[in-house]
Amino acid sequence: MSKRAFYTGVTPEAYNELKSKLQTYGMSLQGDSGRTSEKGVQANYNYNPEAKSLEISDLSVGFPASMMINSDSLVQRISEMISRYGGRSEA
16 A cells, blocks of 8 residues: 655755655655665655655555564654654645
8 A cells, every 4th residue: 555745844954854764664755756666665856945845655665674673663763854854744
């Protein structure tokens, strides 16, 4: 089952830090939007620096990443990091 998350208040600095952290989970985000599919982690992403918003959609975690993390815990970790930098998760 795929997940979706939407965040507001995401500064460019927070987005760059998030990109660095996500690489440890197999998500390599190139640029402000696109699709990542590495090491079992797949997702679409769209960061809008003017609106300071980030949408992650169709997030799924398969093997081998599923040996370390699932999609719920990955979204939780992303949300925690975004909130550390002043952003917030939107329902």
